[in-house]
Amino acid sequence: MKRIFFLFLLLAHVASAQEISIIPKPASVQTKSGQYTISSHTTLVAKDKEDRKAAEFLNAYLQEVYGFQLDIDKKEKKDYIRLSTRKQAQAAKNDAYTLNVTPQGVTIEGDTYAGTFYGLQSLIQLLPVEKSASLKIPAVTIQDAPRFAYRGMHLDVGRHMFPVSFLKKYIDYLALHKMNYFHWHLTEDQGWRLEIKKYPELTSVGGFRDGTIIGRYPGTGNTNQRYGGFYTQEEAKEIVKYAADRHITVIPEIELPGHSSAALTAYPWLGCPGTGPYKVEQTWGIFDDVFCAGKDSTFTFLENVLDEVMAIFPSKYIHIGGDESPKANWKTCPLCQKRIKDEGLHDEHELQSYFIQRIEKYINSKGRTIIGWDEILEGGLAPNAVVMSWRGEAGGIEAAKQNHYVIMTPGTHVYFDHSQSQREDSVTIGGFTSIEKAYSYEPIPKELTPEQAKYVLGAQANVWTEYMSNPAKVEYQIFPRMSALSEVLWTAPEKKSWPDFEKRLMTQFKRYDLWGANYSKAYYDIMASVLPAPGNEGVTLKLDGKKDIGQLRYTIKGKQAAQEYTQPLQLKESAQVTGLYYKNNQLIDSLSLKVSVNKATGKAITLKEQPSEYFPGNGAFTLVDGIVNEKGGRDQQSIGYSGSDLEATIDLGTAQQISSVTVHALNAGGTYVYPPKAVEVYGSADGKNFKPLGTTDKVSSVEGSKAILKVAMSPATTRFVRVAVKNTQTVPAGKQGEGEKAWLFLDEIQVN
Ligand code: ACM
Numbered sequence: 001m002k003r004i005f006f007l008f009l010l011l012a013h014v015a016s017a018q019e020i021s022i023i024p025k026p027a028s029v030q031t032k033s034g035q036y037t038i039s040s041h042t043t044l045v046a047k048d049k050e051d052r053k054a055a056e057f058l059n060a061y062l063q064e065v066y067g068f069q070l071d072i073d074k075k076e077k078k079d080y081i082r083l084s085t086r087k088q089a090q091a092a093k094n095d096a097y098t099l100n101v102t103p104q105g106v107t108i109e110g111d112t113y114a115g116t117f118y119g120l121q122s123l124i125q126l127l128p129v130e131k132s133a134s135l136k137i138p139a140v141t142i143q144d145a146p147r148f149a150y151r152g153m154h155l156d157v158g159r160h161m162f163p164v165s166f167l168k169k170y171i172d173y174l175a176l177h178k179m180n181y182f183h184w185h186l187t188e189d190q191g192w193r194l195e196i197k198k199y200p201e202l203t204s205v206g207g208f209r210d211g212t213i214i215g216r217y218p219g220t221g222n223t224n225q226r227y228g229g230f231y232t233q234e235e236a237k238e239i240v241k242y243a244a245d246r247h248i249t250v251i252p253e254i255e256l257p258g259h260s261s262a263a264l265t266a267y268p269w270l271g272c273p274g275t276g277p278y279k280v281e282q283t284w285g286i287f288d289d290v291f292c293a294g295k296d297s298t299f300t301f302l303e304n305v306l307d308e309v310m311a312i313f314p315s316k317y318i319h320i321g322g323d324e325s326p327k328a329n330w331k332t333c334p335l336c337q338k339r340i341k342d343e344g345l346h347d348e349h350e351l352q353s354y355f356i357q358r359i360e361k362y363i364n365s366k367g368r369t370i371i372g373w374d375e376i377l378e379g380g381l382a383p384n385a386v387v388m389s390w391r392g393e394a395g396g397i398e399a400a401k402q403n404h405y406v407i408m409t410p411g412t413h414v415y416f417d418h419s420q421s422q423r424e425d426s427v428t429i430g431g432f433t434s435i436e437k438a439y440s441y442e443p444i445p446k447e448l449t450p451e452q453a454k455y456v457l458g459a460q461a462n463v464w465t466e467y468m469s470n471p472a473k474v475e476y477q478i479f480p481r482m483s484a485l486s487e488v489l490w491t492a493p494e495k496k497s498w499p500d501f502e503k504r505l506m507t508q509f510k511r512y513d514l515w516g517a518n519y520s521k522a523y524y525d526i527m528a529s530v531l532p533a534p535g536n537e538g539v540t541l542k543l544d545g546k547k548d549i550g551q552l553r554y555t556i557k558g559k560q561a562a563q564e565y566t567q568p569l570q571l572k573e574s575a576q577v578t579g580l581y582y583k584n585n586q587l588i589d590s591l592s593l594k595v596s597v598n599k600a601t602g603k604a605i606t607l608k609e610q611p612s613e614y615f616p617g618n619g620a621f622t623l624v625d626g627i628v629n630e631k632g633g634r635d636q637q638s639i640g641y642s643g644s645d646l647e648a649t650i651d652l653g654t655a656q657q658i659s660s661v662t663v664h665a666l667n668a669g670g671t672y673v674y675p676p677k678a679v680e681v682y683g684s685a686d687g688k689n690f691k692p693l694g695t696t697d698k699v700s701s702v703e704g705s706k707a708i709l710k711v712a713m714s715p716a717t718t719r720f721v722r723v724a725v726k727n728t729q730t731v732p733a734g735k736q737g738e739g740e741k742a743w744l745f746l747d748e749i750q751v752n
């Protein structure tokens, strides 16, 4: 019965030619009249082995999505899709292609084999997004070429690992988006995932942990279940070949000197004498157990590991990590200290630089190039290193100015472990990076001259998997943001357009459905932004919905029944606002936001020192926007200071009686984030002469990753309130990262 019904549907549904809706947007699209129909009479003509691989990709896609395949032949046919590569232009290497569809057939001609493959990806996006027996494609001529040479996606398999079948799917997703680098993060504190034949315990011991924290760090418990596994060298080679057939290079990452607890657990002699015992970590964060820089045996070990890695991965680039490597063990290690002295180094930062440079020299001697996270700038950059800028763009800018190649992966725009919804239900690492934000990314910073800009190879999204324990969650985190990123990387800036992308995104959602991919529908979310209000009276709350496809209403709890939203709301009192988003009179989304108005809310505020460029939030206004960050997590609702204090001065506008100041901070020791050591409050009538009103050095309450400090005072009348928030400065003894600079994160200051 079911089958007959399905057949009926197939016959009834004669697909209409699709509107052209290709992501990433091609350089030039000329539509023609007429169409071509792919049918069982169509032959895939591919003249050589490489183009045949592209033809096989198309066949696999047709089989998977539409349930049939085409014949592949070397000879010309009457009814054809012809793939060919202009080998004489191979030297140009810009991977351009021309795709021409006429009623007689389809020709795809690439400047390179990769170009031909990209042309094929555009053809795939001309296919109907309904499953159909008849594949009509519109007549068109497309000429196209990529903007950036490096178009990457990263995947962390250390925190959680995924089957080889999913890695292949992930690689297919890259291919379908014309991306060409897969950065495979293979080693972590929580697991070493690549078989190394010379050191079998890296995987037999380092590949497994005895449990995993439950929930968001610091967690609500532990699974107490053994978790782990690894990829054999044969599997890794299979992945490399699978990717290469899709013109994708796999860049392996072997983390050093930090994030190496798993390796140290397998071979404790890799650590500094007197440290340990080690374990494969069960929680997330940054750990002190790093490779000892004083022992030559560490370097011999790493060289042996890298020999095997380079034999598996032909990539020119080998990623050696370099991020988040605490110096605590090195500071007390006699061997590391001797190394510092013998090499004439100044401190442990220069020792890290020595470590990276020594590894670089080895990798260079094998004809390869290292990539490192931007911390490798500290203490002096290795001579030939490529820098991957993740803590914002500052590291990338600095490296490009030093004539080093750069790959941009800033946390602000392309960390796909961040939430993409302002009210994400599932646990994520925090943050908020909407698809709009990802789409808005421009990899060439304004700070660079055109000459320096040439050092920016491209960009990449990072997918850290602390909170992605299965393939469906990975898909949910990458889609649809990966489609936005593909356009950032491929399409010339003058061709990019958010409204145009939005239209094509509707078709892309249908493609995800065809692929069976799980994806976030946060695009349809109502978005709320809180902005300064005129005259510093309360705050302005702006709601945004996709107005062309729906209607936006709002309520204010206890005050305002549902009514159409026509303009930003001016809130002078505390309010719980709910935005309601309707499509065809059906509620499809709602968003509730609590604005807590106190004497400081929306008032003019200045900061003595600006926050870290990595965590700027929405500037000083963040602290008086009336939004308390309930969940914790470093996002746009908080601002961060590394090792230094925060001092804010708030102008209440008029002299007012105040009796308390409450400071909302974050508490996440695993990533060096600690509550303030103390809060001091001062008052002034003129904004010049301040006198002390009160102080506290006690945390009033800690809940999960949130800490609150409240200064209660005898009532005082003041116009200006100065709040000095003291950073604990260094990570306390006995904690992960002891002695490192501590982070201070604040999301709100309330005055009552
Ligand atoms: C990183 O996100 N630690 C590179």
Ligand code: ZN
Binding pocket: 271, 272, 273, 291, 292, 293, 294, 295, 329, 330, 333, 334, 335, 336
């Ligand atoms: Zn040491």
